[in-house]
Amino acid sequence: MTEHPIPAERRPANEGRKAAARNRAALIAAARDICAEQGLEAPLSAIARRAGVGQGVLYRHFPDRAAVVTAVLEENVRQIEQAAAAEDADLARVLGVLTWHLAESAAFIGILHADAAGGHSGIPAYAEALSERVERALRRHLPDGHRLAAEADDLMIAVAMVSGAVTGPDRVRREHRALAAWRLLGAEVGPVRPAGG
Known part of the structure; x- marks a missing residue:
């Protein structure tokens, strides 16, 4: 043929x-x-x-897996940074965006527990870097004397505590638990939505 x-x-x-x-x-x-x-x-x-x-x-x-995770989580962190950079930003609004991402993504919760990620090949260093970027975004709006600023690690310990509480079968339940955890920590949270949402 x-x-x-x-x-x-x-x-x-x-x-x-x-x-x-x-x-x-x-x-x-x-x-x-x-x-x-x-x-x-x-x-x-x-x-x-x-x-x-x-x-x-x-x-x-x-x-490798680290490159995939990096690409996925970069957008989550970028939105938190975007919320922190907004003209009308304050801690409550940035916590609202952070809470939205916590309720949306099990993977995002993982980066906020960078120490616990020790077994993930290649992920811990990047997870730590992403976690540090989240901390910087939040810290920009943490007023002097705020209860989450009493000790150097208090802010991220609070974030880890809240992220640990984010469990449940659906997004609504996870968001409810995150807000309850923030409330127990005495932190005001703005509207729970993505940056620009």
């Missing part, structure tokens, strides 16, 4: 960079969903399946 070349006008276009960008975006969205449901140890194969690509494509964009 003789193969005839396909005329140029009927050949599918090689999308190259467009396809790569689309695949990366799909992988990050899938990883965000899977990690929100299952935490930082979610199977990479499940992420590739959810994104509709093979594992080879996943590894082309993200060489």
Whole structure:
């Protein structure tokens, strides 16, 4: 059988960079969903399946689990930083955005327990860096004399305590528990929503 070349006008276009960008975006969205449901140890194969690509494509964009987690959690931290940088920002508003992310994502809770992440290959250093960025964003609006500023570690201990309380079968229950924990700590929390939401 003789193969005839396909005329140029009927050949599918090689999308190259467009396809790569689309695949990366799909992988990050899938990883965000899977990690929100299952935490930082979610199977990479499940992420590739959810994104509709093979594992080879996943590894082309993200060489290891740490790279996937970094890409997913970067947006969470960026939103908290964005909330802290807003003109009308105060501690309550930033805590509202932080609480929204805590209720949304098991993976995000994991970075706020960077010390407990010791067993995750390659994740702890980045988890610690992300946690430090969250702390800086919150500390910008922590008034002198605030009860969460009594000792140097009090703020992040409070965040870890609240994140530890964020359990439940659905987002509403997790948010309720987070707000109850903040209330018990005597911290005012603004509207629970993503930055800009």
